[in-house]
Amino acid sequence: MNNRPIGVFDSGIGGLTVLKEVVEQLPGEDIVYFGDTARIPYGTRSKETVIKYFFQSVRFLMSKNIKLIVVACNTASALAMEEAQKVFDIPIIGVIEPGSKAAVATTKNSTIGVIGTEGTINSGTYQRKIRRMLPSAEIIGIACPLFVPIVEEGWENSDVAYITAQKYLLELKEHNIDSLVLGCTHYPALRYTINKVFENKVTLVNPAYETAKATKIMLKELNLLSDKLDGGKADFFVSDDPEKFKRIGGNILRKEIASVQKVNIENL
């Protein structure tokens, strides 16, 4: 048993969808969330820079006496998690492994699509993980850089979203995928639009949900579960304006965020 908090990292606010799933499946756990809002998005940055920013974030979370880190950000999971595991003495769990596992469990024709940021897709991390689990798989990865700003604009069910999704997903349709990994925290908001493009014929995999499940299993295996069954509390930290995070984050979590603190992340 271990009542220290779980650390949840994201490049910004999107990781709250992962936090929400963790809270649902592990209601007794305390959580420390850090969103690197001053340097979001990670998806277009070089591997070197993502590693630097992620390491600073890990150092901050570790200063909060956490017992495990959940990496909600797909780009950081894809580009920097393995490096971090070599350097930091703490269990780190990312979204790629659980998301890949679910895609493999779901597909019937072994044809899987993965969508994400440029960084996530170009790294090939999802593709490699899936292939390791299902060597016969055909995997098509597509970077969809417009999806995040469309969601942030609140346009996820608009005609702009639909036409954009049609463009990005055309190749996946032509390959007749039957399982699609939503490899970026923002993408589940586009679920309705994406289903419309695929005429509901493709199973959408949400790594946020899968990662929360995997976190529970890992805590159990490492004997790190909290002895509380509910009443876990969450503390929020960001690197830019706390008020903006509070406002938008409250909408995502569907409850008010009482307090958000600003961290000077660059000097860690």
Add this chain to the structure above:
Amino acid sequence: MNNRPIGVFDSGIGGLTVLKEVVEQLPGEDIVYFGDTARIPYGTRSKETVIKYFFQSVRFLMSKNIKLIVVACNTASALAMEEAQKVFDIPIIGVIEPGSKAAVATTKNSTIGVIGTEGTINSGTYQRKIRRMLPSAEIIGIACPLFVPIVEEGWENSDVAYITAQKYLLELKEHNIDSLVLGCTHYPALRYTINKVFENKVTLVNPAYETAKATKIMLKELNLLSDKLDGGKADFFVSDDPEKFKRIGGNILRKEIASVQKVNIENL
């Protein structure tokens, strides 16, 4: 006469459009360009963070013995330039003043639109400058957060661009503006699409062009012009991957960029 270089700052690569105009109008001047590619975009960040990042960038440029700074980034011009002018002992020229002047010179019905990032529009800086020059003006500012990623995707003449522009610009059309400031370095790439929405009835103001003109005038007034009439050289610095900047930047400038150096901007 003064043969020290001009510093050009941008949050990323878009400022090369300003550099291009400066080179055209001042071919004898040497230039040091810095693009803060590790922390782009500035347009969604808080004023406090934009000021911090801009000040670090100014410190870097000043270490290169420059004689004047041109702020190509509209967001930094809107949120941080006045603060910087109080702190740093160097002439600083931004895009807002020249862009506003051109809009006022252009309008016939005193109804002016301004489009830009959230930061630029919400700051009200363009609106205040224009009103000071033309107190009777009706000014409508609209933030267009999807325009930058659309241009970066190379989709500036696509149906996605057109439908998005129709949504953003509707209110400006209803107000019957006759002059529109393209208040973000990326937006001139959308010129064709924007003209289509307005059926060519609105004059588009490009602050990049106006700023280069204003720079020439300022250098003359301060007696800081180079004594060379051409053959000026440009040095490029960025805070993230130099190779990506070289590739995309070469396309913008339509000539090869020989060398780009990476700067560790966070510690300045």
